[in-house]
Amino acid sequence: MFDTLLGVLGLSAFSLKGFGPLLLEGAWMTVKLSLSSLALSVLLGLIGASAKLSSLKLLRLPAQLYTTLIRGVPDLVLMLLIFYSLQTWLTLITASLGWEYIEINPFVAGVITLGFIYGAYFTETFRGAMLAVPRGQVEAATAYGLSRAQRFRFVMFPQMMRFALPGLGNNWMVILKATALVSIIGLADLVKAAQDAGKSTYQLFFFLVLAALTYLVITSLSNLVLRCLERHYAVGSREAVR
């Protein structure tokens, strides 16, 4: 129906040639992958930041090693390294335990890989944000008898989010754009769909530009959401009056 409409308007050059569902599936895969990786990397980032700020050297050292090594190596190299090694390692483990061969789902492997890489970036973001919250806040919470979990949930987290949001938004954009690379490790994302559609219709340029525009729409939408979040977490700060 969409194609007939384009035909009537004389725009049949912009027809998707029946590749619409494939592209939509690819775009959905990209969104799913980026959101899952975001969740994992935020979790790893919170753990990493807490470890980095811990008074125990045993926790600080591995966290320091994690952020330095991961942020010093290109994400694509790590992606290939981890993605291909995950299966080898798992096979080694299952073989030595005498279990059956388990094949890792490529989507799960992709999420683990991306989440592990960007967890290092989030560790740095959250560490900076936690340091920006005045010490007295946590001390006061302790004096009121709040437990460790309560201190984090009600005092630390809401305040550090204000400082973490700009970095968080930045990292989200980087993750989103990094998902374009997963087609290299064989996941059927937006880029893969656009390449397949372009190759079979001989309109590679058109479909690649379409994929780029889809990314542009997603990044622009995320910018809007981030601005709303920034306003939400700025509640109680003086700059919010601006």
Added chain:
Amino acid sequence: MIELLQEYWRPFFYSDGQQITGLAMTFWLLSASLLIGFIVSIPLSIARVSPRFYVRWPVQFYTYLFRGTPLYIQLLICYTGIYSLAAIRAQPVLDAFFRDAMNCTILAFALNTCAYTTEIFAGAIRNIAHGEVEAAKAYGLSGWKLYAFVIMPSALRRSLPYYSNEVILMLHSTTVAFTATVPDILKVARDANSATFLTFQSFGIAALIYLAVTFALVGLFRIAERHWLAFLGPTH
């Protein structure tokens, strides 16, 4: 890992016997795209902060496009997309340019880093101390002289920490070049992997080389910052 290095250290660092590969190729990609990006971004960043709407807007649109889309797609468009257009192949000059993978890769990288660099420099120009510009104006500087002798030297110095970040990110981004058949470090690692099946070792060596280059660049920029940003430090 040692055997792999013994067999592959030459392609990993400089050449496979026929062409430049590995680290040398990565350096070439990085410096060519950074140089072009730097030169073009200076006039663009001045245009980006222009009070005139029709000067500012095209630059803003360009940086929005290139910062909002992944570099990998930009490379694919440059390398496979543009060459698939019949109109491009019909022009002998364009046909010769876009047939070469190296040209397409450097074009895509330069356009990408130029967009980020433009925003970095524009931000620095915008945040320049008012007094500096007023003093320059009081000395009778205006127009291009104001920019050439006061605003740009100050803005470029102050953007050094952000620019060093961009250089590291660009180094890491050059890894997508292998998808356009450019033989950089990662391409050598992939070839080594498919020849020996030593996956962890092959990519591990590539990771270590990138790590070493990253640390070297960070160190160099720290020295540069101490030199050019000394005036921002605490007074003795």
